[in-house]
Amino acid sequence: MRIDLHSHSSVSDGTDTPAEVVAHAAAAGLDVLALTDHDTTAGILEAAQHLPRGLTLVPGIELSCAYQGSSVHLLGYLFDPDHPELTAELQRIRDDRVIRAKTMVERLQAHGVPVTWERVRALAGEEDGRNVVGRPHVAQALVEAGAAEDVQDAFDRWIGSGKPAHVTRYALDPVRAVRLIRAAGGVCVLAHPARSEGALTHAVPDDLVERMAEAGLNGIEADHPSHDDEERASWRRRAEELGLVVTGSSDDHGGLTGRRLGCCTTEPDAYAALAAQASGAEPYVG
Numbered sequence: 001m002r003i004d005l006h007s008h009s010s011v012s013d014g015t016d017t018p019a020e021v022v023a024h025a026a027a028a029g030l031d032v033l034a035l036t037d038h039d040t041t042a043g044i045l046e047a048a049q050h051l052p053r054g055l056t057l058v059p060g061i062e063l064s065c066a067y068q069g070s071s072v073h074l075l076g077y078l079f080d081p082d083h084p085e086l087t088a089e090l091q092r093i094r095d096d097r098v099i100r101a102k103t104m105v106e107r108l109q110a111h112g113v114p115v116t117w118e119r120v121r122a123l124a125g126e127e128d129g130r131n132v133v134g135r136p137h138v139a140q141a142l143v144e145a146g147a148a149e150d151v152q153d154a155f156d157r158w159i160g161s162g163k164p165a166h167v168t169r170y171a172l173d174p175v176r177a178v179r180l181i182r183a184a185g186g187v188c189v190l191a192h193p194a195r196s197e198g199a200l201t202h203a204v205p206d207d208l209v210e211r212m213a214e215a216g217l218n219g220i221e222a223d224h225p226s227h228d229d230e231e232r233a234s235w236r237r238r239a240e241e242l243g244l245v246v247t248g249s250s251d252d253h254g255g256l257t258g259r260r261l262g263c264c265t266t267e268p269d270a271y272a273a274l275a276a277q278a279s280g281a282e283p284y285v286g
Contacts, residue, residue, distance in 0.1 A: 001031040001032065001268045001271075002028075002029055002030045002031050002032075002262055002265050003030070003031060003032040003033075003265050003266040003267075003268065003271045004025065004030050004032070004033050004034070004248075004249055004250050004252070004261055004262050004264070004265055004266070005032075005033075005034040005036070005058065005060070005075065005077070005189070005221075005247050005248075005249045005266050005271070006034060006036050006060075006062070006075060006191065006221065006224075006247075006249030006250060006251045006252075007021055007025070007033060007034065007035055007036060007249075007250060007251070007252045007261060008021075008035075008036065008037055008038065008062075008251075008252065008253045008254070009021045009035060009037055009043045009047070009254075010043075010125060010131065010254070011037045011040060011042050011043035011125075011131050011132065012037035012038035012039070012040060012043075012062075012131070012132045012134060013038060013132075013134045013135075013136040013137065013253060013256070014037070014252070014253040014254040014256065015253065015254030015255040015256055016254035016255070016259075017043075017046065018035060018043035018044070018046040018047035018050070019046055019047065019049075019050035020254075021033075021035060021043075021047060021252075021254070021261075022035075022047050022050055022051055022052060022055060022057060022286075023050070023052060024254075024259055024261055025052075025055060025261050025262075026052035026054070026055050028261040028262040029262060030055065030261060030262050031054070031055065031056060032055070032056045032057075032058060032266075032271060032283075033055060033056070033057055033058065033261070034057075034058035034059075034060040034075075034077060034249075035047050035057065035058075035059065035060060036060040036061055036062045036075050036076075036077075037061065037062065037132065038061075038062050038064060038132055038134060039061065039062070039063060039064055039090055039093045039094055039097070039132055040061065040090065040094060040132045041059060041060075041061055041081045042131070042132075044057075044059045044081075047284075048284040051284055051285075051286035052286050053286050054286055055286040056283050056284065056285050056286065057283060057284040057285075057286070058077050058078065058275075058283050059077070059078065059081070059281050059283070059284070060075060060076060060077045060078075061075070061076045061079075061090075062074070062075055062076075062191060063075075063076060063093075063172060063177045063181070064093055064169075064171045064172065065171050065172045065173065065174040065177045066171035066172070066173075066174075067173070067174055067204075067205075067208055071171070072174045072190075072204055072208070073190075073191035073192065074172075074174060074177045074178065074181070074188050074189070074190060074191060075188060075189040075190075075191045075221065075249075076177075076181040076184075076186045076187070076188045077186055077187050077188070077189070077274065077275075077278060078185070078186050078187060078274075078275065078278035078279075078280055078281045078282070078283070079181050079184035079185055079186025079187075079278070079280040079281060080184045080185050080186070080280035080281060081184075081281065083180075083183065083184035083185075083280070085180060085183065085184075086180045086181070086183070086184045089172060089180060092170060093169075093170060093171070093172070094132055096169045096170040097132060097133055097134060097169060098133055099169070100167045100168075100169040101117075101120055101124075101133045101134070101135070101137070101138055102117055103167045104135070104138050104159055104165045104166070104167050105117045105120060105138065105141075107164065107165040107167070108138075108142070108147075108158065108165045111164055111165065113142065113145060113147045113158070113165075114145050114147075115138070115141045115142060115145050115147070116141075119141050119144070120133065120137050120138055120141050121133065123137040123140050123141060124137040135155070135159050136151060136253075136256065138154070138159055138165075139151040139154035139155060139158075139159060140154075142154040142158055142159070151256065174208060174212055175208075175211050175212055175215045178212050178215040178216050178217050179215050179216060181216075182215070182216040184280050185278060185279040185280025185281070186278055186280045186281070187218040187219075187274045187275075187277050187278045188216070188217055188218055188219075189217075189218060189219035189220065189221050189245070189247050189274070190204065190209065190212065190217060190219070190220045190221060191221050191224075191251075192221055192224040192226055192227065192251065193209070193220060193221070193222075193235055194224075194226070194227050194231040194234075194235065195224070195226045195227070203231070203235075206238075209238065209242070210242065213242045213243075213244060217242075217244060218244060218245055218274055218277060219239065219244050219245035219246065219247050219270070219274060220235050220238065220239040220242075220244050220245075220246060220247070221235075221247045221248070221249055222235035222236045222239060222246045222247070222248065223246070223247070223248030223249070223264040223265075223266075224248070224249060224251060224264060225250065225251060225257075225260065225263060225264060226251075245270045245273050245274055246266075246267075246270055247266040247270055247271075247274075248264040248265050248266050248267075249264055249265075249266065250262060250263045250264055
């Protein structure tokens, strides 16, 4: 079995619709795919309705968290999407994403950059109320306006942490996020822990990982495209020390990442161990 537990659609910051994501997953030879859009599950139903035969879809999410000024991301799977406290937090996060993006546009305009909120909304597809606006959409608008060479340059020059148009936003405490997912009957995995942004210059700190594990963290995404061999081995050891499952995932964003579904995968026994601990939702089977 080939299992990829981290992917994004155009409902958050990927380029492909949920239907296209599952089609690409089948073409890549995957047996199991988790759709984990940022702070929303709005794309799950569309993906399930277009699920190719032979492909299993794991409903998931990537939660925005923050610790000491840096982003920490948590992957949640198989939770109850209607859990009241989790639903309220997700709405608050999404609302603040809009406020943040608007403020970024205002700061860019103050620097003479011809970016408009209308264009950012259009790039995000936010008008229909389903899609989540994020910094990648602001970055795309910057590229269109000729203020950046590509999306990465837009982050490096304008909207990354410490840059002229950067704006902080509301994010969950990582330990609380773990507890929310577990309370909703789900399981959760620390995403790409060696990749950080913000005040931290290194990986997610050990003491935070330990506290997340104590709160119910189920796994660590050790095998990720942004991790080198040494980082992967180190996080595998850390997961073993804490009794956590090790996962591998592509973190595919469609055209933005070269459609790399399946470039990193999760072992079947690791996936089975995660699924066995979940009670909030069931996978969809094509």
